[in-house]
Amino acid sequence: MFLAASVAVPPSALAQGAGDLVVSPTRVVFEGRDRSAQLSLVNKGSGTATFRISFVNMRMSDTGNLFEINKGKPDEKFAEKLIRYAPRQVTLKPGASQAIRLLLRKPGDLKDGEYRSHLMFRAVPKGGAASIERPKGEGVRVELVPVYGITIPVIVRHGQADVEARLDGLAIKPPAEGKKTPRLSLRIHRKGNASAFGNLTVTYSKGGKDLVIGQLNRLAVYVPNTSRTAEIELRVPDGVSLKGGKIKVEYKTEKNEKGQGGGKLLSTAAMDVP
Numbered sequence: 001m002f003l004a005a006s007v008a009v010p011p012s013a014l015a016q017g018a019g020d021l022v023v024s025p026t027r028v029v030f031e032g033r034d035r036s037a038q039l040s041l042v043n044k045g046s047g048t049a050t051f052r053i054s055f056v057n058m059r060m061s062d063t064g065n066l067f068e069i070n071k072g073k074p075d076e077k078f079a080e081k082l083i084r085y086a087p088r089q090v091t092l093k094p095g096a097s098q099a100i101r102l103l104l105r106k107p108g109d110l111k112d113g114e115y116r117s118h119l120m121f122r123a124v125p126k127g128g129a130a131s132i133e134r135p136k137g138e139g140v141r142v143e144l145v146p147v148y149g150i151t152i153p154v155i156v157r158h159g160q161a162d163v164e165a166r167l168d169g170l171a172i173k174p175p176a177e178g179k180k181t182p183r184l185s186l187r188i189h190r191k192g193n194a195s196a197f198g199n200l201t202v203t204y205s206k207g208g209k210d211l212v213i214g215q216l217n218r219l220a221v222y223v224p225n226t227s228r229t230a231e232i233e234l235r236v237p238d239g240v241s242l243k244g245g246k247i248k249v250e251y252k253t254e255k256n257e258k259g260q261g262g263g264k265l266l267s268t269a270a271m272d273v274p
């Protein structure tokens with residue numbers, strides 16, 4: 001019997017792929033007068049592939065990982081019932097692309113705040129997800145067929161939706177296993193009824209000179225989480241020692257899906273290096 005296992009890949013770039021599928025953009029936000037959006041799917045593989053598209057609801061862990069949930073908490077608002085999309089399934093030849101169109105429909109009594117669901121693009125295995133094989137002799141062979149998928153957040157902000165962020169808990173940690181450079185750990189706190197989303201930049205200052213030694217882009221703290229931890233691998237050039245001086249971290253907004261805005265300071269924090 002064949003069993004299907006799903007792999008969800010969080011958004012981390014302007015375009016991303018799992019298996020042979022590339023989706024762009026990897027984040028959709030409806031706000032203001034936005035009522036429609038479009039995604040592009042491209043099959044980068046060497047064979048024809050079929051992908052099924054559906055909404056799933058996900059929750060963020062304290063370390064920023066996303067996992068699928070069946071039931072929401074009272075303070076979680078989901079966007080799946082507000083969005084219509086088409087098509088629901090696509091078959092793409094090698095190198096072919098397909099547009100997915102999203103349409104927002106908001107009821108008149110929709111409460112202010114942020115609504116979020118994740119659109120999943122899941123590969124459909126050839127021959128189906130499950131089949132039974134009975135080899136000669138005793139027993140049944142079990143094979144695991146991975147079903148690759150990409151999930152991207154689809155967010156609807158309605159009415160008054162605000163967010164504030166705060167950084168604290170900065171600490172230098174030794175290199176992770178197999179790595180040579182140290183890490184900076186910190187905590188991001190979120191306040192308000194909207195998610196925080198932006199880029200973290202780490203700067204080391206000593207003797208009047210500033211050196212960027214770390215960057216972590218497209219970092220989110222989703223509602224209803226009030227905080228999450230993060231770790232940034234530090235890129236320390238040869239000949240530079242993190243002794244004395246000061247480490248500063250800035251959390252700034254990124255340009256939106258239309259290429260507008262970005263660079264607004266959400267929060268900053270600093271620590272002296274002994």
